[in-house]
Amino acid sequence: MVVTESQQPSPEPATEHERADWVSRLADEVIVEAERRGTRPVAASGISPSGPIHLGNFREVMSPHLVADELRRRGIDAEHLISWDDYDRFRKVPAGIDGVDESWAQHIGKPLTSVPAPPGSTEDSWAAHFRAQAEASFAQAGVRYRGISQTEQYAAGAYTEQILHAMRHRREIDAILEQYRTLPAAKDEDEALQAALASGSGAANEDDGSAGGEYYPYKPYCTACGTDLTTIEAFDDDSTEMTYACRCGHRETVLLREFRSGKLVWKVDWPMRWAYERVVFEPSGVDHQSPGSSFQVGLELAPVFGWERPLGPMYAFVGFGGVAKMSSSRGGAPVPADALAVMEAPVLRWLYARRRMNQSFDVAFGSDLQRTYDEWDALLRKAAAGTAQPAELAALERATATADGRLPETPRRVAYRTLASVVDITFGDEVQILRILRGLDEADPIVDLEPLRPRLDRVEAWVATHMPTDEHTIVRDVPDREALDALTEVEREALVLLLDGGQGLPPIEDDWTLDGLTHQTYGVAKVQRGLEPDAIVKGDKALSAAQRAFFALLYRLLVGRETGPRIPTLLLAIGSERVRALLTP
RNA sequence: GCACCUCUAGCUCAAUUGGCAGAGCAGUUGACUCUUAAUCAAUCGGUUCCCGGUUCGAGUCCGGGGGGGUGUACCA
Numbered sequence: 075m076v077v078t079e080s081q082q083p084s085p086e087p088a089t090e091h092e093r094a095d096w097v098s099r100l101a102d103e104v105i106v107e108a109e110r111r112g113t114r115p116v117a118a119s120g121i122s123p124s125g126p127i128h129l130g131n132f133r134e135v136m137s138p139h140l141v142a143d144e145l146r147r148r149g150i151d152a153e154h155l156i157s158w159d160d161y162d163r164f165r166k167v168p169a170g171i172d173g174v175d176e177s178w179a180q181h182i183g184k185p186l187t188s189v190p191a192p193p194g195s196t197e198d199s200w201a202a203h204f205r206a207q208a209e210a211s212f213a214q215a216g217v218r219y220r221g222i223s224q225t226e227q228y229a230a231g232a233y234t235e236q237i238l239h240a241m242r243h244r245r246e247i248d249a250i251l252e253q254y255r256t257l258p259a260a261k262d263e264d265e266a267l268q269a270a271l272a273s274g275s276g277a278a279n280e281d282d283g284s285a286g287g288e289y290y291p292y293k294p295y296c297t298a299c300g301t302d303l304t305t306i307e308a309f310d311d312d313s314t315e316m317t318y319a320c321r322c323g324h325r326e327t328v329l330l331r332e333f334r335s336g337k338l339v340w341k342v343d344w345p346m347r348w349a350y351e352r353v354v355f356e357p358s359g360v361d362h363q364s365p366g367s368s369f370q371v372g373l374e375l376a377p378v379f380g381w382e383r384p385l386g387p388m389y390a391f392v393g394f395g396g397v398a399k400m401s402s403s404r405g406g407a408p409v410p411a412d413a414l415a416v417m418e419a420p421v422l423r424w425l426y427a428r429r430r431m432n433q434s435f436d437v438a439f440g441s442d443l444q445r446t447y448d449e450w451d452a453l454l455r456k457a458a459a460g461t462a463q464p465a466e467l468a469a470l471e472r473a474t475a476t477a478d479g480r481l482p483e484t485p486r487r488v489a490y491r492t493l494a495s496v497v498d499i500t501f502g503d504e505v506q507i508l509r510i511l512r513g514l515d516e517a518d519p520i521v522d523l524e525p526l527r528p529r530l531d532r533v534e535a536w537v538a539t540h541m542p543t544d545e546h547t548i549v550r551d552v553p554d555r556e557a558l559d560a561l562t563e564v565e566r567e568a569l570v571l572l573l574d575g576g577q578g579l580p581p582i583e584d585d586w587t588l589d590g591l592t593h594q595t596y597g598v599a600k601v602q603r604g605l606e607p608d609a610i611v612k613g614d615k616a617l618s619a620a621q622r623a624f625f626a627l628l629y630r631l632l633v634g635r636e637t638g639p640r641i642p643t644l645l646l647a648i649g650s651e652r653v654r655a656l657l658t659p
Numbered sequence: 660g661c662a663c664c665u666c667u668a669g670c671u672c673a674a675u676u677g678g679c680a681g682a683g684c685a686g687u688u689g690a691c692u693c694u695u696a697a698u699c700a701a702u703c704g705g706u707u708c709c710c711g712g713u714u715c716g717a718g719u720c721c722g723g724g725g726g727g728g729u730g731u732a733c734c735a
Contacts, residue, residue: 095675122735163735255733293735302735340735363663364731370662390664391729432664433672434729445671449683463682464675492697514697545696596693609692618694625695640695 095468096430100387101144104152104355107385111354115152117142118356118384119219120344122159123186123201125168127208128407129437130359130392136426137357137389139217146477154219157347160186160201161224161337163302183301187225201225211410215419216476222351228337236346236379238331240291240338242311243378247342248289250374254366294336298324302336345372349381356384357431363388390434413437416536418528419481421450424473428466439540447490454487484529486520493526493533495639499547499647502534506647510588547633549648553656554631566659568598568624573654577601583650591642599624632656 108115117138121131138154145152164186167178173193181189186201197203205221212219227233240247290306294316303321310316314330338346348356362369369386376383394408413422416439425446429435438446456462457470474481488511500506504523507530511520523530537546561569572594575581579597584590597607599620629638632653638644645653 099676165735251733343735359730360663361730363729365662366732367662367730368735388663429672434664442671445684452683463673465673489697495697547696592693595695600693622694629695637696640697643697 095427095465095472097140097144097427097472098468100141100355100385101148103385104141104145105150108354111352111382113352113354115142115145115150115355116351116353117152117154118157118348118351118353119154120157120159120347120356121208122162123204123208124162124165125171126204126407126409127211128409129394129413130407131208132211132410133389133392133426133431134357134359135212135217135219136215136423137387137431138355139219140427140472141355143218143472143476154217155351155353156219156221157351158201158205158221158223158225160199160205161228162186162340164189164200183303185225185295185300187223188295188300207409207411211414214414215410215423216478216481218476218478224337224343229334231334233338233346233350234331236350237292237338238314239379240342240346241309241314241330244289244291247291247375247378250378251289251341251371254371291339291342292330292336293339294318294333296320296322296324297326297335298322304336341368341371342375344368345375345381345383346379348372348376348384349379352381353384355386357387357389360388360390362386387431389431393434393436394439408437408439412439416443416532416540417446418484418532420473420483421446423481424450424469427472428469440542441545443536443540444489444491444494451487451489482528484525484527486525487529488514488520488526490529490533493530494537494541495547496643496647497530497533497537498541498545499549499639499644502537510643510646547638547644549633549652550631550656553658554634557631558659561659564602565624565627568602568627569657569659571598571601572628573657578607582645582653586646586650588642588646591645595625595628595641595645596621628657 104115104117119134119138121127121134135156142152142154162185164178164181164184166182167174167176171192178189181200187199189200191197191200191203195203197206209221288306288309290309292306293302294304294306295302296304296318299320299322301320301322304318305320306316306318307325308315308317308327309330315327316330316333317325317327319325337343347353358369361367364370369383373383410422422437425435425437436442453462453466453470457467462470474483492514496507496510500510508520508523511523511526514520520526571577571579573582575584578601579594582591582594585594593608599617600609601607603617603620605617625641626636628641629635632638632644632648639647648656
């Protein structure tokens with residue numbers, strides 16, 4: 075609404091790499107478009123809080139966010155607004171929401187803000203519940219925006235002029251929509267089309283209750299029962315007197331210019347809002363690319379309200395891999411909060427920033443998350459070394475900071491997979507984690523876990539909730555008696571040597587460190603073959619085979635598998651007492 | 660049916676407006692005294708789906724064909 079003075083890009087607006095990626099190119103287009111329309115660059119997202127706002131919906135937020143943020147980095151007064159479509163009707167009861175059962179079906183047809191929140195929520199409506207949940211994540215991800223509740227707007231009468239305008243132009247709107255209702259009937263006798271036409275001729279008229287009636291782009295919410303199972307029976311352009319009837323039996327005549335219970339139908343509502351908020355940029359999902367979709371129809375409807383359809387690149391869907399059953403039982407698709415629990419905010423931002431909008435991508439929750447982190451760390455190293463590509467640097471910059479400042483970072487980056495392995499075998503015992511990590515880098519030992527956060531916290535959450543079962547290392551509770559009794563003489567001797575020493579080896583407790591355990595475990599096979607424990611041996615195939623066999627034996631006895639984390643690390647984590655319990659023949 | 664996206668190394672993907680086709684992982688080889696699910700290096704690997712066109716030059720642009728994917732049919 076505010077027409078700002080011309081916003082000129084600052085002279086030294088962006089570094090080279092910030093101009094290199096898709097976000098920057100889109101920002102350029104938005105600037106040109108805003109100037110052409112003589113308005114401020116406004117980017118918009120529209121979200122319907124009809125259920126959990128999942129990672130797919132999150133692209134609806136991140137895409138305009140990134141573009142608006144780029145504009146702000148250039149010193150331009152851009153705005154990102156999020157329209158909460160909380161005045162939309164409650165369409166169906168989503169599956170998998172804790173405490174929500176079929177009894178919620180009684181609310182179908184009411185605005186989302188009139189439906190009670192799921193049990194246990196601190197919010198006072200369905201819409202408020204899911205909005206609050208999402209907004210907490212948006213904030214954590216560094217997304218700054220102006221939120222607009224459609225319920226509040228409609229209730230305040232903000233759109234009354236637009237509603238009356240639409241009603242007066244209902245025939246024009248109807249004609250536009252009409253073009254898409256029945257597909258332009260090709261002249262051929264395609265049978266699918268025939269079938270569609272045949273089934274559409276009779277049944278539909280009864281269903282929407284508008285048989286023979288006039289088209290109205292407005293739908294009242296019944297003032298008696300609260301639902302939109304209503305039909306407008308009459309409307310007078312001059313007086314704005316409207317009569318509607320509801321399926322509940324209620325019928326009344328009201329003055330539409332004063333009436334506050336109802337909204338424009340969706341396909342008209344959206345273009346109206348483009349005009350009202352002077353939106354220049356609003357991406358939409360690929361489901362809008364079909365002819366007749368609200369975005370396509372909006373091209374013709376926006377001018378009815380004196381505006382043009384905004385630039386609206388379409389984004390491809392976001393997938394997700396490796397979601398553990400426990401979290402997916404909670405309603406299907408994971409939400410940003412699920413992702414932020416196992417990865418840092420910059421990493422999540424990076425996933426959305428590095429892919430062009432028309433590319434689909436997966437947010438990895440399984441083992442692929444470790445790969446995601448490997449790539450992330452590699453990018454940070456390349457950036458530090460100055461070998462990263464411009465577009466990569468741009469994505470990195472957008473991930474780690476916004477125009478408002480930097481996001482929390484982990485000072486000391488230890489590989490996610492390493493941390494996962496250590497956290498797993500120590501059961502998250504941080505004293506042990508530190509003890510193991512201390513030996514990781516001798517030149518620069520880790521003496522404190524704090525610099526490893528917040529990444530370490532995410533790893534701990536991941537190991538607890540998403541690490542695949544078959545990747546967990548599960549240390550046996552009790553000795554494998556059967557296997558211990560079936561040991562060969564050589565194996566038995568090896569275990570005794572490992573635990574109690576002999577032939578030059580000390581008892582295992584004597585040097586209970588990563589280094590000491592390394593020497594001990596590798597030494598066993600050597601002394602068994604008559605070598606010194608610290609002999610340097612190269613290329614002895616038989617020795618290598620014996621060592622490998624010994625390791626396999628230890629894995630079987632300790633974790634019941636053929637392989638596992640490095641033995642010294644594993645022993646350290648298990649602790650000497652338990653090691654003795656499990657390995658004593 | 661219509662619309663949109665996509666096809667590049669074994670896999671996942673890069674390649675700024677047309678300008679020498681590149682990474683990661685996997686593989687192979689080697690180093691780290693030790694063939695382990697934490698390290699490092701080197702190396703192998705391509706008819707960019709096919710046919711045609713524009714161009715000095717095409718993964719990129721245009722036309723056609725093929726494969727894969729997504730959306731969608733009077734509602735909100």
